[in-house]
Amino acid sequence: MSRKVVRLTVDHLTELPGPCRECLFWELDPVRRGRVGGDAAVAEKEAWISQVLREWGSCGRVAVVDEQVVGYLVYAPAAFVPGSAAFPTSPVSSDAVLLTRVYVKDDHAGGGLGRMLVQAMARDLIERGSIRAVEAFGTTVPVLGSCLVPAEFLGSVGFKTHRPHLLTPRMRMDLRSALTWRDEVEAALERLLGAVRPAPTVRPERSHRSLGVGRVSGDG
Numbered sequence: 001m002s003r004k005v006v007r008l009t010v011d012h013l014t015e016l017p018g019p020c021r022e023c024l025f026w027e028l029d030p031v032r033r034g035r036v037g038g039d040a041a042v043a044e045k046e047a048w049i050s051q052v053l054r055e056w057g058s059c060g061r062v063a064v065v066d067e068q069v070v071g072y073l074v075y076a077p078a079a080f081v082p083g084s085a086a087f088p089t090s091p092v093s094s095d096a097v098l099l100t101r102v103y104v105k106d107d108h109a110g111g112g113l114g115r116m117l118v119q120a121m122a123r124d125l126i127e128r129g130s131i132r133a134v135e136a137f138g139t140t141v142p143v144l145g146s147c148l149v150p151a152e153f154l155g156s157v158g159f160k161t162h163r164p165h166l167l168t169p170r171m172r173m174d175l176r177s178a179l180t181w182r183d184e185v186e187a188a189l190e191r192l193l194g195a196v197r198p199a200p201t202v203r204p205e206r207s208h209r210s211l212g213v214g215r216v217s218g219d220g
Contacts, residue, residue, distance in 0.1 A: 001066055003113070005120040008060025008072060010049050013042070015062075015069040021045065025147040026074075026083040026100040033083070052076050057128075061120045063104065063113045071104035073117040075125075075134065084137065089163045089170035092135050096172065097125060099136040102149050118157045126175055135162060135172045 013021050022041040024033050027048040036044050052059040056077060063071035078084055078092040081100060085091065092098045099121070104113045125131045136159060138151030151161075154171045162172035 003063070003065050003116075005061050005063055005116050007058050008049070008062050008074065009053075010046055012062050012069060012072070013046055013049065016072055020072070020101070020103060023147060024048075024083075026081050029082040030086060048080075052080050056080065058124055061117050061124075063108075063117055065108060065113075070108045071102075071113050071117060073099070073102045073121055075099045075121055087137050087168050087170070089137060089165045089168055092170070093133065093162070093172070095131075096133040096135040097131055099134050099149065101147060102153070114153060115157050122173070122175060131175060133172050133174050134159075135170055137168050138171045140167055140169070 022038075022045060024036060024041055024044055027045060028036065049059065059076045059080075060072060060074040062069055062073075075097050078096075078098045081098050084098055084100075099118075102114055102117060104117075121134065125134065136149050136154055138154045138159070139148035140151050142148070142150040148168065151169055151171060154173075155161075157173075158177065159171040159173045161169050163170040
């Protein structure tokens with residue numbers, strides 16, 4: 001079974017699982033969202049992804065298993081996410097990007113794909129060099145907020161509560177911590193590789209005679 005995480009593009013939209021391809025919970029404010037539905041919603045979602053890609057850059061990652069899309073993750077600056085203003089724990093901090101959605105199909109849940117998606121997002125943002133953190137509006141009651149990321153999952157992948165709330169705490173992951181974690185993992189891998197590599201073979205020193213060099217005598 002092959003597993004990989006790739007950048008989200010407009011072409012992935014039709015492959016997104018469930019109702020995600022037409023959900024505009026984050027992309028539009030409540031008033032505009034109520035006026036859009038059906039095929040118009042899909043077109044609006046496509047336009048949103050295109051705009052963010054054009055004006056800001058990569059805004060998501062997609063989990064692919066055996067060439068099938070089984071999950072995805074989306075993130076963007078809060079300026080592109082008007083739906084975030086409705087939360088009692090808003091606004092998002094000025095130095096952070098907002099993680100809006102992490103979704104993995106039920107038949108692939110529990111296999112680490114969600115963590116892989118978050119790690120791919122962190123790697124992208126670290127490489128950009130100008131973003132300090134990622135924030136997300138978690139939910140303590142996932143069944144009541146299908147468009148929100150469970151707070152328990154966020155906590156398991158490095159987020160900490162930044163602004164408490166009974167139902168929708170705003171949580172934050174400092175990318176400096178993620179960078180330190182990445183460095184530690186790379187160092188551990190290097191130590192592991194060093195431990196399993198065979199020791200270099202020490203070649204015996206060849207004698208002067210075999211090298212064709214005459215022996216030097218102090219007697220002349």
